[in-house]
Amino acid sequence: MDLVLTEEQEMLARSAREFVGGRSSLRRVRELRDSGDADGFSRQLWREMAALGWLGITIPEAYGGAGLGWMEQMVVLEAMGRGLMPEPFTSTVLLAANALLLGGSDAQKQAHLAPIAAGERIAAVAYQEAGSRYDAHKVATAATRSGGGWTISGEKIQVLDGHVADVIVASARTAGGRDDAAGITLFIVAADTPGVTIERQSRIDARNAALVRFDGVAVGADAVLGAVDAGGALLERVLDRARIGLAAEMLGSMQAAFEMTNEYLKTRVQFGVPIGSFQALKHRAAKMYIELELARSAVMGAHRALDEGRDDATVAKLASLVKARCSDAFVLVGNECVQMHGGIGVTDEHDIGFFFKRARVAEMTFGDAAFHRDRTARLEGY
Amino acid sequence: MADLERFRADTRQWLEQHAPPEMRTTPKSQDEICWGGRKADYPAPVMRWLAVMAERGWTAPTWPREYGGGGLSKAEAKVLAEEMAKLNLRPPLTGFGLSMIGPLLLQEGSEELRREHLPAIVQGKIRWCQGYSEPGSGSDLASLQTKAVRDGDVYVLNGQKIWTSYADKADWMFILVRTDFQAPKHNGITFLLMDMTSPGVSVKPIKLISGYSPFCETFLSDVRVPVANVVGQVNGGWTMAKALLGHERTMIADAFKERDDRRKLIDLARKHLGEAQGRIADPIARDRITQLEMDQACLDLTLARSRDGMKAGHKPGPETSIFKYYGTELNMRRRELMVSICGPQGLGWEGPGFDPEELKMTRDWLRSRGNSIEGGTSEIQLNIIAKRVLGLPD
Numbered sequence: 001m002d003l004v005l006t007e008e009q010e011m012l013a014r015s016a017r018e019f020v021g022g023r024s025s026l027r028r029v030r031e032l033r034d035s036g037d038a039d040g041f042s043r044q045l046w047r048e049m050a051a052l053g054w055l056g057i058t059i060p061e062a063y064g065g066a067g068l069g070w071m072e073q074m075v076v077l078e079a080m081g082r083g084l085m086p087e088p089f090t091s092t093v094l095l096a097a098n099a100l101l102l103g104g105s106d107a108q109k110q111a112h113l114a115p116i117a118a119g120e121r122i123a124a125v126a127y128q129e130a131g132s133r134y135d136a137h138k139v140a141t142a143a144t145r146s147g148g149g150w151t152i153s154g155e156k157i158q159v160l161d162g163h164v165a166d167v168i169v170a171s172a173r174t175a176g177g178r179d180d181a182a183g184i185t186l187f188i189v190a191a192d193t194p195g196v197t198i199e200r201q202s203r204i205d206a207r208n209a210a211l212v213r214f215d216g217v218a219v220g221a222d223a224v225l226g227a228v229d230a231g232g233a234l235l236e237r238v239l240d241r242a243r244i245g246l247a248a249e250m251l252g253s254m255q256a257a258f259e260m261t262n263e264y265l266k267t268r269v270q271f272g273v274p275i276g277s278f279q280a281l282k283h284r285a286a287k288m289y290i291e292l293e294l295a296r297s298a299v300m301g302a303h304r305a306l307d308e309g310r311d312d313a314t315v316a317k318l319a320s321l322v323k324a325r326c327s328d329a330f331v332l333v334g335n336e337c338v339q340m341h342g343g344i345g346v347t348d349e350h351d352i353g354f355f356f357k358r359a360r361v362a363e364m365t366f367g368d369a370a371f372h373r374d375r376t377a378r379l380e381g382y
Numbered sequence: 383m384a385d386l387e388r389f390r391a392d393t394r395q396w397l398e399q400h401a402p403p404e405m406r407t408t409p410k411s412q413d414e415i416c417w418g419g420r421k422a423d424y425p426a427p428v429m430r431w432l433a434v435m436a437e438r439g440w441t442a443p444t445w446p447r448e449y450g451g452g453g454l455s456k457a458e459a460k461v462l463a464e465e466m467a468k469l470n471l472r473p474p475l476t477g478f479g480l481s482m483i484g485p486l487l488l489q490e491g492s493e494e495l496r497r498e499h500l501p502a503i504v505q506g507k508i509r510w511c512q513g514y515s516e517p518g519s520g521s522d523l524a525s526l527q528t529k530a531v532r533d534g535d536v537y538v539l540n541g542q543k544i545w546t547s548y549a550d551k552a553d554w555m556f557i558l559v560r561t562d563f564q565a566p567k568h569n570g571i572t573f574l575l576m577d578m579t580s581p582g583v584s585v586k587p588i589k590l591i592s593g594y595s596p597f598c599e600t601f602l603s604d605v606r607v608p609v610a611n612v613v614g615q616v617n618g619g620w621t622m623a624k625a626l627l628g629h630e631r632t633m634i635a636d637a638f639k640e641r642d643d644r645r646k647l648i649d650l651a652r653k654h655l656g657e658a659q660g661r662i663a664d665p666i667a668r669d670r671i672t673q674l675e676m677d678q679a680c681l682d683l684t685l686a687r688s689r690d691g692m693k694a695g696h697k698p699g700p701e702t703s704i705f706k707y708y709g710t711e712l713n714m715r716r717r718e719l720m721v722s723i724c725g726p727q728g729l730g731w732e733g734p735g736f737d738p739e740e741l742k743m744t745r746d747w748l749r750s751r752g753n754s755i756e757g758g759t760s761e762i763q764l765n766i767i768a769k770r771v772l773g774l775p776d
């Protein structure tokens with residue numbers, strides 16, 4: 001498969017950009033934040049996205065999706081990134097749908113994927129814990145067998161879209177010690193199950209996240225996603241796909257921030273000339289552009305690998321490659337764009353700050369660059 | 383598709399039959415890399431390999447047959463490259479003829495000039511050098527002062543070129559001269575082909591910080607060059623110069639995409655820094671190595687994306703500046719990291735206490751400092767991107 005978009009993909013990219021440009025301005029994002037909206041996103045828009053087929057792009061037709069490829073999803077995610085859309089795509093599609101696709105039984109897939117693709121069900125994956133940082137295998141939340149089922153207790157942090165989720169896929173330890181990669185199991189838990197408490201968290205980018213507590217939550221044996229004690233490896237595969245998808249979204253965001261700033265360089269006048277004529281800024285802008293191009297290549301390369309059905313080891317390395325690249329690039333672009341705007345850049349009133357804050361959150365979601373370099377070295381055997 | 387597979391099988395068989403076994407190895411030193419030319423003096427297998435490949439035109443696989451090239455389609459040339467890589471075969475010929483002046487002549491040269499020069503390039507008979515830079519004109523190349531005055535059907539050249547790579551080994555030079563001193567600086571330049579054996583040409587090697595001496599000063603005193611040797615239009619040389627620079631930057635970037643250094647960095651780190659629980663013991667070096675290799679992987683993907691884009695009919699854009707900038711910066715980082723991993727063993731110039739591989743590595747590091755200068759400095763590449771891509775004002 002070549003590293004170019006097909007005509008159909010180009011068309012999809014254009015229409016996605018138009019849709020986001022028309023329906024999701026940065027003003028909308030700002031209003032959602034400032035109004036203290038209970039959902040933190042627009043259910044109306046979510047339904048429209050479902051109607052466009054965006055939520056089921058990579059979900060097979062048999063489960064209510066479109067059965068298209070990752071490249072198609074990539075161009076849509078990039079458009080969403082341009083508009084910093086807070087709709088629960090990362091949680092519901094990148095994480096939960098992939099968890100079901102990779103680990104779910106046919107019954108579980110039947111039960112959840114079609115409603116997800118239709119925009120009728122929001123799903124979250126709860127795996128991060130206090131002190132686990134980026135290591136998804138550090139799990140203290142415990143599940144013990146009781147009767148025919150399981151009882152789960154523990155706390156998850158910064159669960160993306162946890163407060164609006166209808167179902168939560170949670171990791172829990174079923175064997176071994178807190179830091180063991182083995183002995184983790186994934187469970188599908190309805191958000192309204194007794195013993196589940198969800199408390200919304202507020203982070204710098206105003207995107208949605210929540211604390212999710214499990215206090216003796218009883219679930220049946222059919223709640224297990226994948227095999228008992230084998231959830232760690234499954235989770236890693238899910239996260240790799242989410243990393244790749246998130247990178248596409250990040251690419252769109254940095255591209256938008258960069259374009260906004262490049263425009264400013266041409267229009268803001270100081271010393272009687274546009275500030276973009278100063279070489280100190282030109283060279284830094286050119287370096288950002290190079291970073292963006294390299295990031296785009298990595299994003300495309302990783303999506304292609306998924307469409308080509310590459311093995312897990314290859315996908316894992318590419319996921320780390322692309323997440324590391326986009327993390328560093330987005331933070332650089334965020335920092336530089338604020339600096340190049342001068343005083344207005346550090347005001348809440350200007351939109352560039354939204355990108356700057358989002359960069360930091362996205363950087364640390366699913367592992368920052370340092371984490372992924374270490375992981376790459378481990379995967380390469382040194 | 384079936385044709386391509388047949389071509390693959392035939393090619394493989396032919397290569398196995400004709401490639402000298404010595405050519406199925408990585409060159410042991412610079413002296414084994416074949417640049418051709420009248421002064422060519424290479425080991426017998428190198429010369430034999432050149433001869434058999436040149437006969438098929440496979441030193442320049444995609445050039446038209448009428449000029450001695452292989453006449454292969456892009457797809458066939460890719461197959462040839464792949465089959466050569468599988469057999470670990472060296473390129474039979476390298477040089478500025480194949481990578482710079484040849485492509486330019488194919489684009490812009492007169493029929494006479496193509497017939498005169500392209501076959502000799504394919505055969506490796508003539509080696510070329512590039513006469514652009516002058517003592518007063520480096521980055522500001524268009525300010526060049528070497529003078530060409532018309533005298534009947536020849537130009538008479540006077541002036542000095544500098545940093546002329548391999549001028550002492552080359553047979554011909556493509557050279558930029560000023561033919562109009564009144565016109566604005568970009569509009570008075572002409573692109574000429576000059577025989578280095580012409581009376582009045584003299585060269586003096588310059589030594590680099592690496593100790594190698596790959597480039598020269600070239601002095602021109604009343605050198606007579608036929609007017610027929612003009613490429614493009616008289617006073618239109620700047621357009622030619624820029625077109626050729628595109629080829630040059632692609633070549634320089636291509637030179638840094640091979641990955642055979644990859645394991646080397648890791649092995650080197652294991653040797654000099656040790657291991658702990660299967661990991662390179664120094665976490666900082668380990669991180670720097672990983673960062674470098676990940677940056678390299680992203681550059682490789684970008685090169686592939688650009689190639690795929692061209693294949694799909696996209697117009698070549700400013701990529702060459704990205705590749706020149708990033709490829710050279712990356713290579714320099716790699717060389718620097720190698721030396722710092724070696725520690726005191728990376729400090730050897732020659733003689734006892736250092737093994738040949740260490741000495742070569744150190745010399746390569748010193749040589750790499752020129753990467754971000756030759757072919758247009760890194761700063762100039764950033765200027766180009768800022769202007770052409772980002773549209774930032776002067």
Ligand SMILES: Cc1cc2nc3c(=O)[nH]c(=O)nc-3n(C[C@H](O)[C@H](O)[C@H](O)COP(=O)(O)OP(=O)(O)OC[C@H]3O[C@@H](n4cnc5c(N)ncnc54)[C@H](O)[C@@H]3O)c2cc1C
Nearest residue numbers: 512513514515520521545546547752755756757758759761
């Ligand atoms: C190994 C090697 C091989 C070479 N081979 C050849 C050859 O075969 N033929 C040939 O003709 N030439 C050759 N060159 C010459 C090369 O093209 C020039 O060295 C190069 O263009 C820079 O010119 P300069 O050395 O005069 O430096 P200068 O132009 O004087 O530059 C000095 C410094 O100023 C910076 N600078 C200059 N202008 C600007 C600007 N506008 N904005 C920001 N910074 C600027 C440069 O980036 C550099 O850092 C070779 C050079 C090297 C190192």
